[in-house]
Amino acid sequence: MTQVRVLxxxxxxxxxxxxxxxxxxxxxxxxxxxxxxxxxxxxSPADPNRVYASQNSGWFGQIIQRSDDGGLTWNPAGNDxxxxxxxxxxxxxxxxxxxxxxxxxxxxLEPSLTDPDTVYAGAEDAALYRSTDGAGTWTELTGLRKHxxxxxxxxxxxxxxxxxxxxxxxxxxxxxxAAGTFRSDDNGETWQTVNRGLLSDGIPNPDAEAGHCVHHVxxxxxxxxxxxxxxxxxxxxSDDAGENWTEISGNLPSDFGFPIGVHSHEPETLYVVPITxxxxxxxxxxxxxxxxxxxxxxxxxxxxxxxxxxxxxVNVYRDAMAVDTLDECGIYFGTTGxxxxxxxxxxxxxxxxxxxxxxxxxxxxxxxx
Amino acid sequence: xxxxxxxxxxxxxxxxxxxxxxxLDVAGPVTVRLLLDALEDRFPALRGTIRDRVTGRRRAxxxxxxxEQDLSNEPPDSPLPxxxxxxxxxxxxxxxxxxxxxxx
Numbered sequence: 001m002t003q004v005r006v007l008x009x010x011x012x013x014x015x016x017x018x019x020x021x022x023x024x025x026x027x028x029x030x031x032x033x034x035x036x037x038x039x040x041x042x043x044s045p046a047d048p049n050r051v052y053a054s055q056n057s058g059w060f061g062q063i064i065q066r067s068d069d070g071g072l073t074w075n076p077a078g079n080d081x082x083x084x085x086x087x088x089x090x091x092x093x094x095x096x097x098x099x100x101x102x103x104x105x106x107x108x109l110e111p112s113l114t115d116p117d118t119v120y121a122g123a124e125d126a127a128l129y130r131s132t133d134g135a136g137t138w139t140e141l142t143g144l145r146k147h148x149x150x151x152x153x154x155x156x157x158x159x160x161x162x163x164x165x166x167x168x169x170x171x172x173x174x175x176x177x178a179a180g181t182f183r184s185d186d187n188g189e190t191w192q193t194v195n196r197g198l199l200s201d202g203i204p205n206p207d208a209e210a211g212h213c214v215h216h217v218x219x220x221x222x223x224x225x226x227x228x229x230x231x232x233x234x235x236x237x238s239d240d241a242g243e244n245w246t247e248i249s250g251n252l253p254s255d256f257g258f259p260i261g262v263h264s265h266e267p268e269t270l271y272v273v274p275i276t277x278x279x280x281x282x283x284x285x286x287x288x289x290x291x292x293x294x295x296x297x298x299x300x301x302x303x304x305x306x307x308x309x310x311x312x313x314v315n316v317y318r319d320a321m322a323v324d325t326l327d328e329c330g331i332y333f334g335t336t337g338x339x340x341x342x343x344x345x346x347x348x349x350x351x352x353x354x355x356x357x358x359x360x361x362x363x364x365x366x367x368x369x
Numbered sequence: 370x371x372x373x374x375x376x377x378x379x380x381x382x383x384x385x386x387x388x389x390x391x392x393l394d395v396a397g398p399v400t401v402r403l404l405l406d407a408l409e410d411r412f413p414a415l416r417g418t419i420r421d422r423v424t425g426r427r428r429a430x431x432x433x434x435x436x437e438q439d440l441s442n443e444p445p446d447s448p449l450p451x452x453x454x455x456x457x458x459x460x461x462x463x464x465x466x467x468x469x470x471x472x473x
Binding site: 035036057058059060061062063076079080082 | 378380381384414416417418419422423428430431468469471
């Protein structure tokens with residue numbers, strides 16, 4: 001019988017939420033790694049029982065955990081994220097000076113589409129790592145951090161984090177706050193900026209090659225050259241592998257936000273969660289609304305059925321939205337208020353799976369045969 | 370060879386999968402570096418959690434105590450003060466690794 005497994009990373013541990021294909025009744029296990037920040041956990045598409053988790057603490061640093069049984073049991077894996085090549089060099093700091101790269105945490109883990117033992121990790125300060133031995137050892141793909149624009153990268157408010165990894169091997173996309181989006185066509189050896197068309201008011205050069213505060217990027221597997229982006233402000237799309245971007249914010253009540261999702265069977269159906277502004281990290285008017293576009297952007301409809309429509313002041317972080325692959329596509333997102341919402345009908349109706357978790361940092365979903 | 374009792378904070382006990390004190394064998398005069406080397410050799414999952422992998426510096430919110438003395442800033446290669454060494458070697462006192470009270 002089909003089973004759906006939602007992996008939620010929170011400020012105080014990881015939770016595994018499971019249901020059958022109807023996605024109406026859920027069971028919850030956790031917290032795993034209680035008390036630790038779990039920035040992200042994600043299962044391998046090639047082996048759904050292989051799950052990787054990024055576990056972090058301000059006291060004890062970075063741990064990577066690995067499960068081989070779908071999150072029932074875990075073992076610590078490798079956590080040596082030393083920057084390759086000795087002196088890591090410097091990047092731009094808030095006061096205009098240069099500051100040495102300093103590893104802080106892993107924001108995102110992206111398992112290979114084909115090999116359970118291969119997994120990529122996105123770091124703060126920004127760097128991309130790859131493991132080919134099930135997270136035992138990590139190798140930095142230095143071409144990204146050593147890109148010519150690297151010394152100009154400046155942390156966003158959340159840190160200089162590499163938060164998005166899209167694998168279309170040999171093509172890889174990576175996105176960094178606040179540097180922008182990058183593409184490699186050779187398995188991560190060399191990289192180019194793909195930020196043309198992004199406009200960011202408030203930076204010295206609004207259409208700079210790098211320096212844009214990209215919040216999240218998604219691509220539908222059937223259209224690898226089409227990318228959708230939630231930027232700090234602006235929702236954007238590219239139809240040429242990031243070479244050019246156009247704005248698709250249209251009638252959204254705010255085009256500030258963090259996550260963006262793409263329907264698993266309709267590559268022009270998108271989901272965003274508008275947030276009031278970069279000063280007010282909560283939904284406009286205290287109403288939690290997911291906005292859906294069925295036309296690839298520009299025209300958006302609010303989805304409210306089952307979501308709180310008054311006195312709601314939560315945020316939804318960049319990695320906290322996911323879609324499943326069932327025939328009737330399920331949409332999931334988690335909030336800073338500790339709710340994980342699920343829609344089993346493409347966003348038409350919503351229900352909370354859980355209401356009172358710690359602040360949710362990430363949500364991923366797996367469909368198990 | 371000196372056997373030293375070491376007490377870890379709860380999160381690191383969970384990571385190392387131990388429930389109580391840890392007994393570590395240290396060759397020669399007890400130093401912070403030798404203790405941590407022995408700890409990490411026995412529990413590789415703790416590498417990077419107490420001190421930086423590259424610089425070897427203690428993480429900011431981890432502290433070391435023994436015999437009611439703060440040893441956090443002892444030079445890592447200096448033998449611990451004689452009264453502390455004696456108490457550790459005799460098993461009379463443990464070496465404490467503590468997650469600092471750092472809230473706000």
